Amino acid sequence: MTIETINDRFFGAWSTADAQGGDANPLGLSLPFGDVQNAWFAYAIDTMQRSILFWDAMRQRGNIYLEHRAQGEPPILDFAYEIVLDARTFSRPANYALLRVLPKPGMTVDSGKRPFIIVDPRAGHGPGVGGMKEDSQVGVSLRAGHPTYFVMFYPEPMPNQTLGDVAAAEARFVEEVTQLHPESEGKPCVIGNCQAGWAVMALSAVEPGLMGPVIICGSPMSYWAGVDGKNPMRYMGGLLGGAWTTSLLCDLGGGKFDGANLVANFERLNPANTLWTKPYNLYSHIDNETERFLEFERWWTGFFLLTKEEMTQIVNDLFVGNKLQRGGVRLAGGAALDLKDITAPVVVFASGGDNITPPQQALNWIVDVYGSEEEIKLHGQTIVYILHQDIGHLGIFVSGKVAQKEHYEINEAIDFIDILPPGLYEMVIEKMPEGAGDRPEDRYLSRFEPRTIADIRQLDDGQKDSEFFASPKLVSELNTQFYEAFIGPWVRMMVTEPLAQTLRELQPLRLQYRLLSDENPFMWPFQMLAPMVAKHRRPVADDNPFLTAEKHFSDSVVTVLDHYRDLRDRMQEMLFKAIYGPKALGAFMYNEEDLEIAKFAPIVRSKREQAELDSAIERVKGRMEEGGFAEGWARIVATLMLGAGGINELELETGRKVREQHPKLRQLSINERKRLLKEQSYMVQLDPDRAIESLASLLPTLEERREAWNMAKDIALGDGVIDAKQQVVLDRLSQALELKAAA
Template structure:
């Protein structure tokens, strides 16, 4: 019998197994106490944050310079100037950055709660940085349209502070992407490049079998549910509903993995866990009318990409009104704002890439293959790679000719600390966007049917049910409902402020930390623990897959049913207005675009000649490395230091457009200029220097030189 037990134990003596179990048990009990103490701290954090209306996890010193609560139509947003850390100098001649934080259930600060972040990278490059945050409680009577109108004042104020700098770069994360673009639609001339990160602008778009969050509205019959939840809160919609929605997208992580990873790595993960939970558990509130507007107009209604979204006072909100370059950062691992939604708006608005060019637009998307939604603007890896790349690219991105591009980061992951980041712009087509996920007409019709039903259900609710809630509403009841939400209770139940019994873990945890000895990872019981944990994770993921498939089938089985669609009047109609699929005067648009290019065919100065020459040399090379754009701007500054960057960038941009349109005519005009100009040798010297710096194949330059020479000979005869 003893031999059999030893064989089961891999041949080791049973005393070894007993010792391993004893070590594991001690470690398990110590980790349990430390885990409970972290839960206590987490609960106390939540209590501190939610009781402070202006709490933020912003990890940079800042001062509020504009308070939206003082506006004529007050809002709970504010504008802060980020004060540079010690040792960092800000150059107010550089382009200012404005980072807008997402108000999506949690408090402000996530865009700058780490050193390696959007804010940190902009500061390290010397840019003045501003931050738009918000308070946890909305102003009484505040509407979402008040926010749309009011926050524009923040951007106008930053523009006035930097009248001689390049136009501001704005960054909108997630829900802040809408607001950033709404401001740029109203006052496009004050904006420079606009970066929207993980922002689902085209909410209906998606792929069957992936990312089921877009079905939520249809599964509950539309937006009436938001009114109900808001009325239960006395006119306030609690952010816990949104956070719980996000959590339940990945039940394995929510119910098990996040807590288990903390427990299993309690000595290393505590600080990181508490740092993130400080923001994740800082639940905020919306006025019911705010969330209702968002759901009706953007999520269920999907009106943003129609170009026909109107405010109640008649302001049209059309993304095509934005004149600045737009960069959208998307990830294939994002289950909240997948690429189909955060890049699909481009295919909604523009028929093809030629239309983008003809309208003079520059649109860039950057695709990460794996990070999740929050990692897009919180992960340290993203901060060191994509965020750093965006800051480095913003001063050259407005030199790109109009068109659609993908910004590709070439530096291998992990190598960014040892070598400069390398990136390039690759021309793309609308078909490339659609490959990221795009609805069929049948899928669109299902969502359009939901939108119709939502309108009717909301009318019934507001007419017959909502008055009863308003009749009996009071603050005491609303506070009870808010504080006893299960998600809030999952924090407060562990707080020693609410639950004094939790105080026992504080001295125990201190004592354990002073005498802690971790068990070896070779311990068989630690390995068994990991195997069991993986089994639980796999089971929950299997449940998630079954649930997601069931919800998708239920959604389409009902809302794609011809009888349901006939009842709501959507069966034989176009499901939605898509600007890219409608007729427009393409000939007039193209004629105007070509006329503008032809105006710039003749060359009037050496700077234009230099970049006509360079563009001819680069012609046929579809991709453009970012360092090439930087070199071109350096050479332009060297040739004409009196001109501002805006003028120089426009010249570089336009010369590329002229060459792309008609390279032969462009070469003829360069030849004419070279024949008529006495100091053309300066241009050729600058061309050769530029070619050497950017690595242009010398034979391309020589080919252009020979072509010019041949034309000069013709003219001299």
């Protein structure tokens, strides 16, 4: 059948209807036959051109994958860097290295500012996501003038490498950065992304005082947590029978776990995005999307390995065992790792749109570890959390909009966070009115509002589903023991290193990149055709009816795949609960301790512990009248921050300026300021009335009282207005300082 015959049969009825003056054609389009025919041919040409350019982009992606591997898969940073330390040479070697990131032209770094250390996740992909473009965590830090360091890792782990070796290397990195910047008042701020977040938290608990503020972004600290009907990834361990599958994959890899398996799990979470939305977005915007697509794929297509020791400990302690928040992780000496030992302020960044680490998994550890906001204050801890509404997991690290807003605001406020009074806060970022200023610091205003444990619990739908995870933990232990005793030895005996390497190369993710590269001769024509197509590109008009139909078809495909995902996830959840529920395995295979912890049980102290606590509180109250101007000033600031329902960054900046201008306060070091604010805020929290009434003893002269009160008023006016709550606090302070009576 010739093209002319097809054209006549397809458009014949159209021509007849058009000649007879019909209002509609056989396809239901209210267009003359000639216009529809032109629209069809324009769309056909555009489709052909887009197809050629699309497959050429996929060919380039495959080549980038091969080139990156040939180069040793270096970090995909958008900045030049130099290696400071290589942990492969340490006495306890690990495949990690510390990089000093070099600023771009126009960026000025002040060595006296607090250094930042960005640690990328080792969860399948390679390093670089925290600095893969200028609008990133690395870029924000450098633009703010902070010395910036990056912790990278190599594709191959060192033989018999453990998480303890990695922790020792990272501790050495932080010590090195601290020594490189002795003039900096603050210790290095460490940012941990995803998996690196809980690793940094564990290190901060093992080495208290090692680092400054800790920022964890999208980090799964409470893996059992989640919302009923969502977050299906937490059920996979139980449905697979526990950690024995991890041991099997490691043995098939010759003692190494292939990170491509983790990436495949991520891709299965959202089949619509993996199978259709991402490639269709490239295809439909091929003229301006290729560069961004290839930039991201350079990171996404890098797969790194972990040792069996590392991966099994991660799965057993974190994913299946949920031991980190419960104090169940054991150190080399046998002591339990306790997150309460962390002394550095902690900033938690989570998003409601994150389907890998939802807010419950990022925040519920606070409830489990401390139980109450009073316990947080008792330990002198400061915890700040930030909630984004809808950004996805990767967007937390790579989104330019997030870098320009959340990461920028965190960076700007990090010194203030370091001296916030102990307690739980939410960092609320508000957009400033239009015309407020062109600088990034003028676009948003951050406010630190006190929160309670109840506020975190409200993000969850209850902890009943956590009860189901106690029995899978025991099933996992039994299955793993059976595998290691009867199956594992046979697998390890049969798998040689060449076979393990072959299995890795045949992994579907790796294989598709090879097949869609220049290693495949069938892809060569696209390299020749793409430049010609680009030169004679004829994009179709946006109102073309066939393009509209294409978009409707795309929406339908996404809808179908989303329905499949929802059905699959619901079935997995139902199956998980049917197997491990209280009327199934959970009826006789559970651990009482796990069940109690899963219920967010309140902290119960023994009589001796309570007596010691009461005695310590009385000693603190007994020191309320001890001190001078510095203590009085710190108590006034704490009263203003805690009594007015929070404080914003403009008010904090004003407080810094007035302090630096005062002869009795400007010589205080950051450690002295932190100590004063923690002590005085604790007094205000224990007994606010007595703390305020005893201010007069700390500020005996009328001049000192007026001076301190005026400085407090300047802080309240930092954002240009004194609100009602602040005015109430100022009036109370004025009365306690007897200023009105003196006037």
